[in-house]
Amino acid sequence: MTTFSQLMGTQTLLPIIQADTVEQGLDIAKxxxxxxxxxxxxxxxxxASLEALRAIKQQHPDLLVGAGTVLDTQMLQQALDAGADFIVTPAITDALLKAVKACEVPGLPGVSTPADIALARENGFHEMKLFPASLAGGIPFLKAVSSVFRDVVFCPTGGINANNRCDYLALPNVIGVGGTWVAQKEWVEAGEWHKITDACKAVL
Structure with missing residues (x-):
């Protein structure tokens, strides 16, 4: 099965769409x-999140659209029904890990401790989301676990911004970073979509 890193290809930013309405989600995605x-x-x-995901998939068929903040197996099924191309969780349970592993789409389980990493790895995952990255130890944590979990790579999210993203991406066990700084709330509320486009272009 395709992995999350294969979906990302050369893209190193996983931009996060947080929408209060379907229309807002569509504008951010565009x-x-x-x-x-x-x-x-x-x-x-x-x-509105699930309907926004479904609408983005319909109107932007070239985009690969994942579902994030998947907390349990019910949300997982709803995300898959909406057409999610991949699944991202903020945290893990044994049941959730098994359900994500059984999906037909790639999954990126959220971890924040060595115990989490070990549990996710035990369930067959070697690509994980570190969340919340800055509070979980950030770059020092990622450096510390790199020699222990040598076959695990991460997409840190939470506290990543334009100023520190390159420091994270310089680590050999980081395959990408997740971030909201490219779609700031005030830009969305003001309808300043060009600022989102420009911020995303800056990371390409």
């Missing part, structure tokens, strides 16, 4: 697509 990005994540944090 702004990101206009920059040349091919992979985006819609976080399931509002009542």
């Amino acid at each position: 702004a990101m697509a206009d920059s040349g990005l091919k992979v985006v994540e819609v976080v399931l944090r509002s009542d």
Whole structure:
């Protein structure tokens, strides 16, 4: 099966779409697509998130659209029903790991401790999301676990920004970073979609 890193290809930023309405989600997705990005994540944090994911898939068929903030097996099924191309979780349980592993799409389980990493690895995952990256230890943590979990790579999210993303990406066990800084809330509320496009272009 295709892995998350294979989906990402040369793209090193996983841009996060947090939308309060379907229309907002579509506008953010279009702004990101206009920059040349091919992979985006819609976080399931509002009542409109699933419909936004479904609409983005329909209107932007060239985009690979993942579902983030998947907390349990019910949300996982809803995300798959909406057409999610990949699954991202903020944390893990044994049941959730097994369900994500059984999916037909790639999964990126969220970890924050060595115990989490060991559990995810035991369930067959070698690509993980470190969340919340800055609070979980950031770059020093990633350096520390690199010699222990030599076959595990990460996509850190949480506290990543334009100023520190290159420091994370310089680590050999980092395959990409997740971030919201390319779609800041004030830009979305003001409808300043060009700022999202420009911020995304800056990371390509």
